Amino acid sequence: MQNTSQIDWDIILDNIPPNANEATVSSKFIPSLFQGLGFGGGDECPQFNTGRGADCVDFAARRHKPGESSFLFSKTNPYLLVEVKGRATNAGARINLSCGTPAYRDTQAQIIRYLLAPNCVTAQWGIITNSTHIQLFRRHGKIVIPATANLLIKKENIHGIISHIKQLIDKPPRSLSICIYNNKGGVGKTTTVINLAAILRKEGKRVLVVDFDSQADSSQSLNVSSGEVTLSECLIDTKLDIRKAVVSFSVTDRNGKTAHLFDVIPCDNGMDRFINSEFHASIQRGIKRLRDLLNIFTYSYDYILIDCPTQWLFFSQSGVYASDVVLIPSKHNGLTSLHNAVRVIRDFIPEIQKERRDGGPVALPIFFNGERITEHSRRIAEEEIDKIVSQNDQLLPYFRPKATKGNKSTFIFHLPAYASVANAAFVNLPAVFVHKTVAEHYLGLAKEYFL
Template sequence: MTTRLDIDPDNVDEICNKIKNIIGSTPRALTVAIYNNKGGIGKTTTTINIAAALSLFKKKVLVVDFDPNQQDLSKILKIKPAQQPFCDYLQNYKKSKIENTISSYRLKFRNVEHPIGFDVIPADKGFLEISPIQLGRIINPGELHRFLSQIKNQYDYILIDTPPNFRFFSQSALYAADVVLIPTKHNDLASLENAAVTIKRYIPQIGDERRKKYKPEAANTTALPIFFNGGNLNDAAQNRANKAIKNIIDQAKQAKPGCDLLPYFYPKFTQATKNTDIFTLPNSAHIPNATFTHKPAVYTHINVRDFYKQLVAEYFLQ
């Protein structure tokens, strides 16, 4: 388990560099949960295109579709079912092989010798055949963490696509993750408010569970700074978003003295610069349209490729 890294305005650059150094100096994958309790903000397309962008940097990536209700990631990519369904594996892991739960997504490109892509653990409808109460009894939220720990040395990155709620599947993803990437939209107040709830409530709650069931010294998952997922901001829109974020930050401080959300919303802010820049993925019709081709937009459109290369460079690559 990683050492706890607490972010504040004075050390945000240092913490980001530490995360990047950890990634570059260890054979263990960085496990990333892509999460926001708000639906409709593009978590799945973000997960797919981050995986594709990382593969272009020759990184070995595993994607976990851990949303069996919607199964959007598996459907978009037309992932073939794995030899062993994931739910069955988690219940019978002592007599099962991990590799039987993993499918491969690869595309052949002109003038490229080898196919490019990533591995996927497909969504499994088997989870839906078990009632939520019974599911928690059969498979505890730490099982995904245990499973991924066994294959971390086979990948550079493990990305978990999560459902928009805080129940078994999203809790398991946060439990298993080293870091949480939180997409938001500048014009969706709920997505910004839910990002704050994730940072100040859900992550500490899961951290407590880790310490009870795993190790007393186990760390909380580290929340990465938010980003705007799809948006062409004019000055008026930027001002509205900044006003909403200021209210969220102020309310958090009032509710719990010492709770400082500023570096999670404005990672480049200092008292000297007052920099309130937030990384933004611009709108692109190619991203949703790519779902009809069953290919990540990163693989088929240069501008989308550039957007996501910037994102992975900002958050993950040295």
């Protein structure tokens, strides 16, 4: 089988007309794309039925082992989906697939919908391309995130692009990194981190909690202390092994038996110094450093949860930079938290995306955290959200996640408040382990977004 280094991409790109329609791109570019990614004969299937109505993705693929039926024959358990667009429509109108364009947003929505469709539950990767642009997406549970930036294809970079995509799909990461953040205090960020970690553990997932808040609320709530090395030391000294900063959060039952629940990288006293911007110069790569440190855990955990403070400074910028997705708790009876969520989605996350240049992180729809929702408070919140989305329709997916052209749903996931959640912190135990109702609601949160 040929690899990407043996493909003459110069000739292939020269043979694709500037006004090539979808059929031309599919015939002149896609076969070489699959070949460069290491797929052989019979590994690809055109017009694969996703199982969601009449939806068909342009191509699906899965490598088959010797003795196995080819994917083209079996048409089961796809691994990679590819949605193709033309450089132009059949009528000759140019299709601009660069970021932010209507064509890009529509195609991105397509590949996400296909990856989450019933016949594609085994698919971990999706590609959108028109042979001028190309982008890879990764699926993790119910989440689909960019795995690369939306890249402009040129003769001088096509080898590197295809090689990088191949490396990713050949060794998919295990973890999803989640930063729980809102630029507003009192929305229950730490409580969400701890109980989400616990419920994911109850669902059989391996979880790492990173307390990247100098106030150390997560560490104190779990009553965990620093490991062999500290997080603050690892931020400064690149020779230290961050794995030695990991400690176990365990509980002991009535019979004296200890059970490991999840792992934690605690906050330590040395983190206080980084509140002062004068100390940031001692951290190589600044806000990128935390992501660098956590990369080693990519294949060790199913979920990495990052707790960080409210103010948009070093700690929170680092937490968002290190994440794949940002989960945004808000309050239905605190309109300020809604507008702060807007700032996170509209300003802060794009700021980090511009810095990272790989399409991440991605904002998830907001959820209401705590407080009983009365009909009056619900109406006020809905009116405020209507104002928000009317001023910027690109915020609709984050504040009206289930709304469609034919369905004006105002649904926002709500996590009710319970005194037992706050009280559990005093006994250093996540509430989901001792209160059935709390566990049910946090399981609902996990299923709404992740499982």
